[in-house]
Amino acid sequence: MAVFPTGDEARAAGRDDTAGGRGAGGGGRGMPRVHTRRQWGAKPPRHRARVLDRAPDHIVVHHTATTNTKDYSKAQAYRLSRIVQRFHMRQLGWDDIGEQLTISRGGYVMEGRNRSLAAIRNGRHVVGAQTLGYNDSTIGIENEGNYSNAPVPVQLWASLVDTCVWLCYAYDLDPFQAIVGHRDFGSTECPGDVLYQRLPELRWVVARRLGVQGERVATPGHGDLHVPNQDSASRTVLRGVPDPPAQPDGMA
Numbered sequence: 155m156a157v158f159p160t161g162d163e164a165r166a167a168g169r170d171d172t173a174g175g176r177g178a179g180g181g182g183r184g185m186p187r188v189h190t191r192r193q194w195g196a197k198p199p200r201h202r203a204r205v206l207d208r209a210p211d212h213i214v215v216h217h218t219a220t221t222n223t224k225d226y227s228k229a230q231a232y233r234l235s236r237i238v239q240r241f242h243m244r245q246l247g248w249d250d251i252g253e254q255l256t257i258s259r260g261g262y263v264m265e266g267r268n269r270s271l272a273a274i275r276n277g278r279h280v281v282g283a284q285t286l287g288y289n290d291s292t293i294g295i296e297n298e299g300n301y302s303n304a305p306v307p308v309q310l311w312a313s314l315v316d317t318c319v320w321l322c323y324a325y326d327l328d329p330f331q332a333i334v335g336h337r338d339f340g341s342t343e344c345p346g347d348v349l350y351q352r353l354p355e356l357r358w359v360v361a362r363r364l365g366v367q368g369e370r371v372a373t374p375g376h377g378d379l380h381v382p383n384q385d386s387a388s389r390t391v392l393r394g395v396p397d398p399p400a401q402p403d404g405m406a
């Protein structure tokens with residue numbers, strides 16, 4: 155479910171098997187609240203993004219390597235997206251912001267490259283600029299902050315889990331195979347040692363969320379998860395009735 159929980163709620167969710175609390179029919183696997191380009195004030199892209207008529211095969215977790223701000227507000231989240239877009243377009247000369255999705259330290263999820271939300275809803279892939287050599291087949295999530303040493307804020311973590319559940323469900327991806335760090339695809343420290351070392355946990359939590367409807371999740375590893383994503387009825391429910399947006403204003 156789309157939540158921007160308090161710290162305690164997020165910690166509880168992180169260790170709780172959510173299957174019991176979420177009904178069948180896509181509950182818990184839907185789209186989290188994603189703030190649109192219009193909301194954060196995106197500049198128009200130089201060119202419309204290219205959309206491929208297929209799903210990506212990996213979800214690449216990044217960190218922005220920017221300051222670990224204590225400003226968890228929506229204003230900071232929107233500012234972050236504008237800063238990243240400006241940097242990618244002006245300094246790097248790209249057509250638009252590189253990543254498809256951005257998550258702030260306060261847990262706000264934002265659309266990145268133009269056409270990304272529509273593409274995800276339709277099971278298609280927007281070609282971004284986030285993982286050199288793999289942009290035709292990977293979708294990237296930029297997480298605000300530098301996680302070489304610092305812990306991941308609980309709000310960011312909760313939204314990263316929600317986002318990965320949503321993407322795995324929308325694209326029929328096995329989280330154990332699909333969720334990777336940027337360094338798995340290139341010579342980079344990204345997403346920092348701390349966040350990278352939490353990727354196994356991320357895969358597990360996402361798998362458990364996807365495992366509602368009584369599907370078995372056995373031991374960690376490839377091939378153990380049966381992702382029940384072939385049910386067209388629940389996919390219709392997923393797309394037709396997204397989780398209600400939560401107002402994050404009460405967040406710490």
Ligand SMILES: [Zn+2]
Pocket residue numbers: 215216217284336342344345
């Ligand atoms: Zn990266």
